[in-house]
Amino acid sequence: MSDTRPFVRPDMQAFLDTLAAIDGPKITDITLEEARASYVALHGMADRPARDLPVIRDMSCEGPAGDIPLRLYDAQATREPGPVIVFFHGGGFVIGDLETHHALCSEIAALADLPVIAVDYRRAPEAPFPAAIEDCEAAARWVSSAPRDLGRIANGLILMGDSAGGNASIVVGQQLGETPAVVPVVCQVPIFPLASPAEGSASFEAFADGFVLTKVAMEFFDEAYGADRSDPGGFPILGDHASAPPTVLVTASLDPIRDSGRDYGQALVAAGRDVVFLEMQGVTHSFTNLRQAVPSTQGDLVRVIAAMKLMLGTDL
Numbered sequence: 001m002s003d004t005r006p007f008v009r010p011d012m013q014a015f016l017d018t019l020a021a022i023d024g025p026k027i028t029d030i031t032l033e034e035a036r037a038s039y040v041a042l043h044g045m046a047d048r049p050a051r052d053l054p055v056i057r058d059m060s061c062e063g064p065a066g067d068i069p070l071r072l073y074d075a076q077a078t079r080e081p082g083p084v085i086v087f088f089h090g091g092g093f094v095i096g097d098l099e100t101h102h103a104l105c106s107e108i109a110a111l112a113d114l115p116v117i118a119v120d121y122r123r124a125p126e127a128p129f130p131a132a133i134e135d136c137e138a139a140a141r142w143v144s145s146a147p148r149d150l151g152r153i154a155n156g157l158i159l160m161g162d163s164a165g166g167n168a169s170i171v172v173g174q175q176l177g178e179t180p181a182v183v184p185v186v187c188q189v190p191i192f193p194l195a196s197p198a199e200g201s202a203s204f205e206a207f208a209d210g211f212v213l214t215k216v217a218m219e220f221f222d223e224a225y226g227a228d229r230s231d232p233g234g235f236p237i238l239g240d241h242a243s244a245p246p247t248v249l250v251t252a253s254l255d256p257i258r259d260s261g262r263d264y265g266q267a268l269v270a271a272g273r274d275v276v277f278l279e280m281q282g283v284t285h286s287f288t289n290l291r292q293a294v295p296s297t298q299g300d301l302v303r304v305i306a307a308m309k310l311m312l313g314t315d316l
Contacts, residue, residue, distance in 0.1 A: 006206070006253065006254060006282075007253070007281060007282045008254065008282050009281075009282035009283060009294070009296055011293075011294045011295055011296050012254075012282055012283050012284065012287075012294050012296075012297075014294075015046070015290060015293045015294050016210065016211070016212075016284070018293070019212070020210065024038070026214075026216050026217075027214075027216065027217045027220050028216060028220055032094075032095075032125070035094075035095050036094075036095045036097070039091060039095040039096065039100055040097075040099055040100050042289075043100050043101070043103070043289045045292075045293065046289065046290045046291075046292055046293035046294070047103045047104065047289045047290065047291055047292055047293075048103055048107065048291045048292045048298070049103060049292075050102050050103040050106040050107075051075075051103075051106035051107055051109070051110045053073055053074060053075050053106055053109060053110065054074065054075065054076060054077045055072060055073065055074035055075075055076070055077060055115075056071065056072070056073055056106065057071070057072045058070070058071050058072075058098075059071070059072060059149055059150070061138065061139055061142035061143075061147070061149075062138070062142070063134070063135045063138045063139070064134045064135070064138060065122065065127070065131065065134075065135075068119065068120065068121065068135050068138060068139050069098065069120035070117055070118065070119055070120065070139060071098050071102075071105070071117070071118045071120070072115060072116070072117055072150065072151075072152075073105050073106050073108075073109035073115070073116040073117075073118070074109055074114075074115045074116070074152070075109050075110050075113055076113070078151075079115065079152055079153075080153075081153040081154070081155045082114065082153075082154070082155060082156075083114055083154065083155065083156040083157070083158050083186055083187075083312060084114065084115045084116075084117060084143055084152055084154035084156075084157060084158065085108065085109075085112065085114050085115065085116045085117065085158040085160050086117050086119065086136075086139060086140045086143055086157055086158065086159055086160065086172075087101070087105055087108065087116050087117065087118045087119065087160050087161060087165070088119050088121065088136050088159075088160070088161030088164075088165030088166075088168040088169055088172075089101040089118065089119070089120075089161065089162070089164075089165045090161065090162040090163030090164050090165045090166070090286070091123075091163070091164060092163070092164050092217070092218075092220070092221030092224070092225065093121075093123060093124050093129070093132045093164045093221065093224070093225040094123055094124050094125070094220075094221050094224045094225065095123070096123075096164070096165070097120055097123075098118055098120045100289070101118060101162075101289070102118075103289075104162075104288055104289055104301075105118045107291075107301065108160070108301075108305065111301065111302060111305040112305050112308065112309070114158070115152045117139070117143050117150070119135065119136055119139040121133075121135035121136050121139070121168070122134075122135050124221075124224040124225040124226065125224040125225075125226075128224070128225055128226040129225050129226050129227040129228065129233070129234055130227075130231075130233050130234070132164070132168065132225075133168060133171050133172065133175075133233050136168045136171075136172050137172050137175050137176070140157055140159065140172050140176065140181060141176075141181045141182075143157065144157055144181035144182040144183045145181075145182050146182070154183050155183055156183055156184055156185070156186030156187075157176070157181065157183060157184070157185045157186065158185075158186060158187045158188070158189065158308065158312075159172055159173050159185055159187075159188045159189070159245075160188070160189040160190075160191070160308075161189075161190065161191065161193070162191040162192060162193075162286070162288055162289075163191070163192055163193065163194065163213075163257075163285065163286070164194065164221070164225075165191075165193075166190035166191050166192060166193025166194070166195075166250075166261075167190070167193050167194045167195065167236065169188050169189065169190045169193070170188065170190050170193060170195060170236040170239075170264065171232070171233055171234075171236045171239070173185050173188045173244065173245055174232060174236055174239040174240065174244075175233075177240070177243045177244070177245075178240075184245075185245040186245060186246070186312060187245055187246050187247070187248065187308060187311045187312055188244070188245050188246075188247050188248075189247070189248045189250070189304065189308055190247070190249055190250070190261070190264070191250040191288060191304065192250060192251055192252050192255050192257065192258070192261060192285050192286075192287075193249075193257075193260070193261055193264065194235075194257050194260050195235065195236050195237045195260050195261060195263060195264035195267075196235055196237035196260045196263045196264065197229060197235060197260070198218060198256060198257040198259070198260045199218075201257075201259035201260065202259055203255060203256055203257065203258040203259040203260075204218075204256045204257065204259070206256075207254055207255060207256040207258070207284075208256060211254045211255070211256065211284045211285070212284040212285050212286050212290075213255065213256055213257070213284065213285035213286065214256070215256060218256060218257070236264070237260075237263055237264055237267060241267050241268055241270070241271035241273060242271050242273075244268055244271065244273045246273075246274040246275070246311040246312075247268055247273065247274065247275040247276070247311075248275075248276045248278065248304060248307045248308050248311055249261060249264060249265050249268070249275055249276070249277050249278070250278045250279075250280065250304055251265075251277075251278070251279045251280070252279070252280050252283050252284055252285055252287055253279055253280065253281045253282060253283065254282065254283060254284045254285075255284055255285040256285070257285065258279070262279075265277045274311070276307045276310065276311060278303060278304065278307060280297075280300045283296075283297055283300065287300060288300070288301055288304075
Protein backbone atom coordinates (compact mmCIF):
# COMPACT_ATOMS: atom_id res chain seq x y z
CA MET A 1 0.00 0.00 0.00
CA SER A 2 1.36 3.43 -0.94
CA ASP A 3 2.04 6.05 1.70
CA THR A 4 -0.48 8.89 1.26
CA ARG A 5 0.96 11.16 3.95
CA PRO A 6 2.17 14.50 2.55
CA PHE A 7 5.86 15.20 2.36
CA VAL A 8 7.09 17.36 5.24
CA ARG A 9 10.67 18.61 5.36
CA PRO A 10 12.55 17.41 8.44
CA ASP A 11 13.17 20.93 9.77
CA MET A 12 9.53 21.82 9.14
CA GLN A 13 8.41 18.71 11.02
CA ALA A 14 10.63 19.64 13.95
CA PHE A 15 9.00 23.05 14.14
CA LEU A 16 5.51 21.55 13.91
CA ASP A 17 6.41 19.16 16.72
CA THR A 18 7.53 22.12 18.83
CA LEU A 19 4.25 23.94 18.24
CA ALA A 20 2.28 20.82 19.08
CA ALA A 21 4.21 20.41 22.35
CA ILE A 22 3.45 24.02 23.31
CA ASP A 23 -0.25 23.32 22.67
CA GLY A 24 -1.27 26.95 22.85
CA PRO A 25 -4.87 28.15 22.89
CA LYS A 26 -6.92 28.57 19.74
CA ILE A 27 -7.23 32.08 18.38
CA THR A 28 -10.92 32.02 19.26
CA ASP A 29 -10.11 31.38 22.93
CA ILE A 30 -7.99 34.50 23.52
CA THR A 31 -8.53 38.23 23.22
CA LEU A 32 -7.72 40.13 20.05
CA GLU A 33 -4.84 41.87 21.81
CA GLU A 34 -3.43 38.51 22.92
CA ALA A 35 -3.77 37.14 19.38
CA ARG A 36 -1.85 40.07 17.97
CA ALA A 37 0.84 39.79 20.63
CA SER A 38 1.23 36.05 20.04
CA TYR A 39 1.69 36.64 16.29
CA VAL A 40 4.50 39.10 17.02
CA ALA A 41 6.00 36.61 19.47
CA LEU A 42 5.82 33.71 16.99
CA HIS A 43 7.69 35.62 14.33
CA GLY A 44 10.18 36.90 16.89
CA MET A 45 10.94 33.31 17.88
CA ALA A 46 10.82 31.68 14.46
CA ASP A 47 12.23 34.23 12.03
CA ARG A 48 15.82 35.24 11.44
CA PRO A 49 16.96 38.52 12.99
CA ALA A 50 16.37 41.60 10.89
CA ARG A 51 19.13 42.77 8.59
CA ASP A 52 21.09 45.85 9.63
CA LEU A 53 20.44 48.09 6.63
CA PRO A 54 21.67 51.60 5.88
CA VAL A 55 18.05 52.77 5.65
CA ILE A 56 15.21 51.66 7.91
CA ARG A 57 12.92 54.63 8.39
CA ASP A 58 9.35 55.09 9.55
CA MET A 59 7.14 57.54 7.66
CA SER A 60 3.53 57.92 6.63
CA CYS A 61 1.32 58.91 3.75
CA GLU A 62 -2.17 60.30 3.56
CA GLY A 63 -4.93 57.71 3.37
CA PRO A 64 -8.71 57.71 3.04
CA ALA A 65 -9.16 57.60 6.84
CA GLY A 66 -6.05 59.38 8.07
CA ASP A 67 -2.32 58.85 7.83
CA ILE A 68 -1.07 55.36 6.91
CA PRO A 69 2.12 54.29 8.74
CA LEU A 70 4.87 53.06 6.42
CA ARG A 71 8.42 51.80 6.82
CA LEU A 72 11.17 52.19 4.22
CA TYR A 73 13.91 49.56 3.93
CA ASP A 74 16.87 49.98 1.62
CA ALA A 75 20.27 48.33 1.35
CA GLN A 76 21.62 51.52 -0.23
CA ALA A 77 21.63 54.97 1.33
CA THR A 78 20.78 56.69 -1.96
CA ARG A 79 19.42 55.44 -5.27
CA GLU A 80 18.86 56.30 -8.89
CA PRO A 81 15.25 55.91 -10.14
CA GLY A 82 14.18 52.28 -10.35
CA PRO A 83 11.53 49.77 -9.28
CA VAL A 84 10.19 50.01 -5.74
CA ILE A 85 8.63 47.11 -3.82
CA VAL A 86 5.40 47.94 -1.98
CA PHE A 87 4.92 45.23 0.66
CA PHE A 88 1.60 44.31 2.28
CA HIS A 89 1.94 42.16 5.40
CA GLY A 90 -0.06 39.06 6.25
CA GLY A 91 -2.11 38.23 9.33
CA GLY A 92 -5.61 37.69 8.00
CA PHE A 93 -6.17 41.47 7.79
CA VAL A 94 -6.50 41.19 11.59
CA ILE A 95 -3.26 40.47 13.50
CA GLY A 96 -0.23 41.50 11.41
CA ASP A 97 1.62 44.82 11.46
CA LEU A 98 4.99 46.39 10.63
CA GLU A 99 6.70 44.57 13.49
CA THR A 100 5.52 41.06 12.56
CA HIS A 101 7.14 41.42 9.14
CA HIS A 102 10.09 43.66 10.03
CA ALA A 103 12.72 40.94 9.67
CA LEU A 104 11.23 39.65 6.42
CA CYS A 105 11.06 43.10 4.83
CA SER A 106 14.68 43.80 5.74
CA GLU A 107 15.68 40.49 4.14
CA ILE A 108 13.72 41.20 0.96
CA ALA A 109 15.36 44.61 0.65
CA ALA A 110 18.81 43.03 1.03
CA LEU A 111 18.23 40.13 -1.36
CA ALA A 112 16.46 42.18 -4.04
CA ASP A 113 18.68 45.26 -3.65
CA LEU A 114 15.57 47.38 -4.09
CA PRO A 115 13.72 49.77 -1.80
CA VAL A 116 10.87 48.16 0.14
CA ILE A 117 7.96 50.18 1.51
CA ALA A 118 5.97 48.20 4.11
CA VAL A 119 2.37 49.34 4.56
CA ASP A 120 0.64 49.29 7.95
CA TYR A 121 -2.95 49.28 6.70
CA ARG A 122 -6.04 49.46 8.92
CA ARG A 123 -7.03 46.11 10.43
CA ALA A 124 -10.28 44.32 11.11
CA PRO A 125 -12.47 44.01 13.09
CA GLU A 126 -11.99 47.69 13.98
CA ALA A 127 -11.84 48.52 10.26
CA PRO A 128 -13.39 45.70 8.22
CA PHE A 129 -13.34 45.18 4.43
CA PRO A 130 -12.53 47.17 2.33
CA ALA A 131 -10.53 49.45 4.66
CA ALA A 132 -7.25 47.52 4.33
CA ILE A 133 -7.45 47.49 0.54
CA GLU A 134 -8.22 51.20 0.42
CA ASP A 135 -5.09 51.91 2.45
CA CYS A 136 -2.93 49.57 0.36
CA GLU A 137 -4.07 51.22 -2.87
CA ALA A 138 -3.50 54.70 -1.44
CA ALA A 139 0.02 53.77 -0.32
CA ALA A 140 0.91 52.28 -3.70
CA ARG A 141 -0.30 55.41 -5.49
CA TRP A 142 1.69 57.57 -3.07
CA VAL A 143 4.90 55.63 -3.75
CA SER A 144 4.33 55.93 -7.51
CA SER A 145 4.09 59.72 -7.25
CA ALA A 146 7.77 60.09 -6.18
CA PRO A 147 6.97 61.99 -2.97
CA ARG A 148 9.76 64.06 -1.45
CA ASP A 149 9.45 62.26 1.91
CA LEU A 150 10.27 58.91 0.33
CA GLY A 151 13.55 60.05 -1.18
CA ARG A 152 13.19 57.42 -3.89
CA ILE A 153 11.85 57.81 -7.43
CA ALA A 154 9.93 54.78 -8.62
CA ASN A 155 9.83 54.03 -12.33
CA GLY A 156 7.79 50.91 -11.65
CA LEU A 157 5.92 49.30 -8.77
CA ILE A 158 6.40 45.74 -7.52
CA LEU A 159 3.38 44.73 -5.44
CA MET A 160 4.33 42.05 -2.94
CA GLY A 161 2.74 40.48 0.12
CA ASP A 162 2.12 37.29 2.03
CA SER A 163 -1.23 35.66 2.85
CA ALA A 164 -3.71 38.53 3.36
CA GLY A 165 -1.00 40.76 1.91
CA GLY A 166 -0.82 38.45 -1.09
CA ASN A 167 -4.53 39.01 -1.57
CA ALA A 168 -3.93 42.76 -1.32
CA SER A 169 -1.10 42.67 -3.86
CA ILE A 170 -3.41 41.07 -6.44
CA VAL A 171 -6.37 43.32 -5.67
CA VAL A 172 -4.31 46.52 -5.78
CA GLY A 173 -2.74 45.35 -9.04
CA GLN A 174 -6.22 44.98 -10.52
CA GLN A 175 -7.23 48.41 -9.24
CA LEU A 176 -4.14 50.04 -10.71
CA GLY A 177 -4.87 48.23 -13.96
CA GLU A 178 -8.29 49.89 -14.08
CA THR A 179 -7.11 53.34 -12.98
CA PRO A 180 -3.34 53.54 -13.54
CA ALA A 181 -0.97 55.14 -11.06
CA VAL A 182 1.79 57.55 -12.11
CA VAL A 183 4.09 54.61 -12.91
CA PRO A 184 3.08 51.08 -13.96
CA VAL A 185 3.01 47.88 -11.94
CA VAL A 186 5.95 45.99 -13.42
CA CYS A 187 5.57 42.83 -11.31
CA GLN A 188 3.40 41.33 -8.58
CA VAL A 189 4.58 38.74 -6.06
CA PRO A 190 1.66 37.24 -4.11
CA ILE A 191 3.01 34.75 -1.54
CA PHE A 192 0.54 32.05 -0.39
CA PRO A 193 -2.35 34.41 -1.19
CA LEU A 194 -6.06 33.97 -0.62
CA ALA A 195 -7.43 34.66 -4.10
CA SER A 196 -10.60 32.55 -4.08
CA PRO A 197 -12.73 31.21 -1.20
CA ALA A 198 -10.76 28.40 0.44
CA GLU A 199 -13.54 26.53 2.20
CA GLY A 200 -14.43 23.25 0.54
CA SER A 201 -11.10 22.90 -1.24
CA ALA A 202 -8.99 19.77 -0.82
CA SER A 203 -6.16 21.68 0.86
CA PHE A 204 -8.51 23.40 3.31
CA GLU A 205 -9.65 20.02 4.60
CA ALA A 206 -6.30 18.21 4.37
CA PHE A 207 -4.37 20.81 6.38
CA ALA A 208 -7.15 22.09 8.66
CA ASP A 209 -5.12 21.63 11.83
CA GLY A 210 -1.50 21.08 12.80
CA PHE A 211 0.11 23.00 9.93
CA VAL A 212 0.58 26.52 11.40
CA LEU A 213 -2.47 28.16 9.77
CA THR A 214 -5.63 26.40 10.93
CA LYS A 215 -9.17 26.17 9.66
CA VAL A 216 -10.36 27.75 12.91
CA ALA A 217 -8.04 30.74 12.40
CA MET A 218 -9.16 31.15 8.78
CA GLU A 219 -12.80 31.20 9.84
CA PHE A 220 -11.96 33.76 12.55
CA PHE A 221 -10.19 36.04 10.06
CA ASP A 222 -12.99 35.66 7.52
CA GLU A 223 -15.65 36.70 10.02
CA ALA A 224 -13.61 39.64 11.32
CA TYR A 225 -12.67 40.98 7.88
CA GLY A 226 -16.08 40.44 6.30
CA ALA A 227 -15.07 40.48 2.63
CA ASP A 228 -17.93 40.42 0.15
CA ARG A 229 -17.79 37.08 -1.67
CA SER A 230 -19.12 38.67 -4.84
CA ASP A 231 -16.56 41.51 -4.86
CA PRO A 232 -13.19 41.16 -6.64
CA GLY A 233 -11.83 43.50 -3.98
CA GLY A 234 -12.24 40.66 -1.52
CA PHE A 235 -11.66 37.68 -3.81
CA PRO A 236 -9.55 38.76 -6.79
CA ILE A 237 -10.17 35.51 -8.66
CA LEU A 238 -13.38 37.32 -9.72
CA GLY A 239 -11.44 40.21 -11.25
CA ASP A 240 -10.10 40.84 -14.73
CA HIS A 241 -6.89 38.90 -15.38
CA ALA A 242 -6.40 40.01 -18.99
CA SER A 243 -4.03 42.82 -18.01
CA ALA A 244 -2.40 41.24 -14.94
CA PRO A 245 1.26 42.27 -14.58
CA PRO A 246 4.09 39.73 -14.77
CA THR A 247 3.58 37.55 -11.73
CA VAL A 248 5.62 35.42 -9.36
CA LEU A 249 3.00 33.32 -7.58
CA VAL A 250 4.12 31.37 -4.52
CA THR A 251 2.24 28.67 -2.62
CA ALA A 252 3.14 26.16 0.10
CA SER A 253 2.29 22.48 -0.31
CA LEU A 254 1.06 22.08 3.32
CA ASP A 255 -1.10 25.20 3.39
CA PRO A 256 -4.89 25.08 3.88
CA ILE A 257 -5.26 27.91 1.33
CA ARG A 258 -2.82 26.33 -1.15
CA ASP A 259 -5.58 25.55 -3.64
CA SER A 260 -6.77 29.15 -3.64
CA GLY A 261 -3.34 30.19 -4.90
CA ARG A 262 -3.39 27.42 -7.47
CA ASP A 263 -6.78 28.68 -8.69
CA TYR A 264 -5.29 32.11 -9.30
CA GLY A 265 -2.35 30.63 -11.18
CA GLN A 266 -4.71 28.76 -13.47
CA ALA A 267 -6.67 31.97 -14.10
CA LEU A 268 -3.48 33.79 -15.10
CA VAL A 269 -2.46 31.01 -17.47
CA ALA A 270 -5.95 30.92 -18.99
CA ALA A 271 -5.69 34.67 -19.59
CA GLY A 272 -2.31 34.22 -21.29
CA ARG A 273 -0.40 36.21 -18.70
CA ASP A 274 3.27 35.92 -17.80
CA VAL A 275 3.59 33.89 -14.58
CA VAL A 276 6.21 31.93 -12.66
CA PHE A 277 4.48 29.51 -10.29
CA LEU A 278 6.49 28.25 -7.33
CA GLU A 279 4.95 25.75 -4.92
CA MET A 280 7.38 25.21 -2.06
CA GLN A 281 7.28 21.55 -1.14
CA GLY A 282 7.09 20.27 2.43
CA VAL A 283 6.45 23.63 4.11
CA THR A 284 3.47 25.40 5.59
CA HIS A 285 1.77 28.74 5.37
CA SER A 286 3.94 31.56 6.76
CA PHE A 287 7.19 29.80 5.80
CA THR A 288 8.74 33.15 4.84
CA ASN A 289 8.56 34.18 8.51
CA LEU A 290 9.96 30.88 9.88
CA ARG A 291 13.48 31.13 8.47
CA GLN A 292 15.26 30.72 11.81
CA ALA A 293 13.16 27.80 13.08
CA VAL A 294 12.96 26.17 9.62
CA PRO A 295 16.35 27.04 8.05
CA SER A 296 15.60 25.53 4.65
CA THR A 297 12.98 28.22 4.03
CA GLN A 298 15.68 30.86 3.64
CA GLY A 299 16.50 29.16 0.35
CA ASP A 300 12.84 29.37 -0.64
CA LEU A 301 12.86 33.14 -0.14
CA VAL A 302 16.04 33.39 -2.21
CA ARG A 303 14.24 31.50 -5.02
CA VAL A 304 11.28 33.88 -4.83
CA ILE A 305 13.53 36.91 -5.21
CA ALA A 306 15.45 35.25 -8.05
CA ALA A 307 12.16 34.62 -9.87
CA MET A 308 11.18 38.24 -9.35
CA LYS A 309 14.48 39.38 -10.86
CA LEU A 310 13.87 37.04 -13.77
CA MET A 311 10.50 38.66 -14.37
CA LEU A 312 12.05 42.11 -14.19
CA GLY A 313 14.81 41.10 -16.61
CA THR A 314 17.55 42.12 -14.22
CA ASP A 315 20.74 40.31 -13.29
CA LEU A 316 20.36 37.46 -10.82
